[in-house]
Amino acid sequence: MDVVSPELNILLPDEIMDTEAIVMDDDPPAESPAASGQSQPSADAPIPMETDVLAVPEIVSLCSDAPPTQRTQALTTSITTDSILCSTTSATQLLLTPSIASSSPLTLRPKLSANHQIILNKVASSPGADTTRSPGTTTITPGGQKFMVTAIGKSGQSIVLQLPHTGSKPGSGQGEAKANPQHFKVLTIGGRTDLKPVMVGQAVSSASQMSTLQAQQLKTVQIAKKTQVSSAGPIKFIITKAVNNKGLTAQTSVSNVITGRVLSTSSPVTPPRTITLSETLSSNSKIAISPLKSPSKLTMVSVASQVPNSPQKSVSLPLNMAHLGQQILVQQSTATSPAKVVSSHSTPMKPVQTVTVGGPQFKTIFPLSTSSNVQQIQVPGSRFHYVRLVTATTGSSTGQAGSHCTNSSMTAKPMVVNTAQVRMSVPIIPAQTMKQVVPKPLTSSGQVLTTQTQQRLIMPATPLPQIQPNLTNLPPGTMLAPGSGNMGYTVLPAHYVTQLQQSAYVTLASSSGFPTPTCIQTQARLPLNGYCDCFANGEFCQSCNCTNCFNNLEHETERAKAIKACLDRNPEAFKPKIGKGKEGESDRRHSKGCNCKRSGCLKNYCECYEAKIMCSSTCKCVGCKNFEESPERKTLMHLADAAEVRVQQQTAAKTKLSSQISDLFTRTTPAITSGGGRMPFTFVTKEVAEATCECLLEQAEQAELIQQPQATAERMILEEFGRCLMRIISSAGKTDCPSINC
């Protein structure tokens, strides 16, 4: 049994003192000081980066063919981390199972389980145990192989290392180990996210020994675990296998594809999670990636969270000899998961899939009754007005909404709406406009609302059974009102906008099937360039300029499909962007936040500014000035307020003037009517003018008689002229021949 001495750990920098390594050395050559685990540093040995480590050493997989009994002879570790299961295709496993939650060094005794797992149980933390060893140091020498395990982490969590099985190889076992005498395997468990790959080599022996290690067949499996002060912090597992094939060159690039599936949850009590890793690696490869600086270049497997006392956490990794140069970085995020299982496969896996348990999808479905009815629905807090329609199965038809595709058994059934004006979010196409509807899909079931007021027809939707389940993803306030049989209506809020439009385009463009050749508009499309506001508002196109428009009654089926496709792609596509903030926040806020860069969020380009709300932390804008204390915003707001006041004043003035003019015409209308349509001024005849002049002259003479000043005299004349005009106007309404009497 080879145990790494405490002095070795002294050489380790602090960054990796919290790590645990397992070193396997099948038959370390004499020139390899790292093989013995007691090697001395080499001053001239450069400290390689991880990429270098990966480039030079030859891969030696943990999937040793040696029997498990020969893999491990002893193990001493200070495992205080979560349970880790590194499982591969092999049934051979190495289990490190500290049973006591403690941060103190543990002495683990490997046991071979029935399924070829090496279980490292904590023997004792008593003085009788080998506590003199440095924490985080474990060496296993299973029949010539050495494992150095350095780890630190949370206590009370078992580590299960399942060694891959390469049973296909003949002569496995000790002989295999001898066949690869230079295999050097390092398994580091724990550590920090900033663990540098070079430290892996140092964990084995020292930094200077890496050069020697690089000359060997080296395999490094590093499971670096970020040890956060708080358990809620993310924890990373970095599993690195540095491989250097003998034929490898430093410039060889690698095709490193590691995919997996991540199932994450934030629930503190969750069933064991399974993370499947696979790898598609080629030999003679090099991964010139620093997973610490560029983790995105590697496959990051977020293992979600864990609790300090996670009962079980397993990470299974494939370490196949045939897969050389692979590098696996497993990142663990938070710390609430009680158990995790990471299993791997040697076969390529599908791309990473993230299953997110999103928030509740609010949906409101109002099934329609079979009786014909229209109800106005006011959604509290919604600016949309909905109308619930039900199919009139027996109502009398006052119009023909269906197409002339007469083979359709679903003729349009106009619905008579109550005469009260109903404000709807969708147009109600008058019945007379339906005659303009030419070819109509036979499957569609247009329904016409005939009202006495100008209304718009709520968009009918063929209740396709195959899409109805998806319509349950409609956003809050959305009402799906399936009618009886194949009839129904779908009411969409106005924010069924762009995505729906584009989705509709795709769907409709691919739509192929109308029953009759007369329905040739299947080749048409929704307005592609220049989406009309009608569709954006959930209305039918009625008076817009779109051509080959599908946004009408005739293509309700296609439209419904488009809605379905859109909702399938993004169930939240139609949720309003502007909504209330977090709980307790009364202010509105943008759900996604803006991404402005040049406008400073003070123009209508900015969705936040357009909605008259402040930018929030969700925004990704640059140079944002749309915050509460922004002087620019305040100035802008003041200007806007002033402009608004000005507009309001102008509007009020115009309204008042219009009212007065209208009033004047109203009062003079009888004169016009009684005068045979003549305007009032037509009553100012020669006689009236002469009489008026006589009145004015009379007033001037009176002013002279009483010796009034000129100004007073002029005023008296003007006042008399006013009275004359009034009499003219007054007389015009009474007689065709107004008389002027002074």
Added chain:
DNA sequence: GAGTTTGAAACT
């Protein structure tokens, strides 16, 4: 009304 700017959404 034409041309430009801008940013959201889609796409890669």
Added chain:
DNA sequence: CAGTTTCAAACTC
């Protein structure tokens, strides 16, 4: 997740 492309609204002249 970041970069690119598309496109329509906003904006300017």
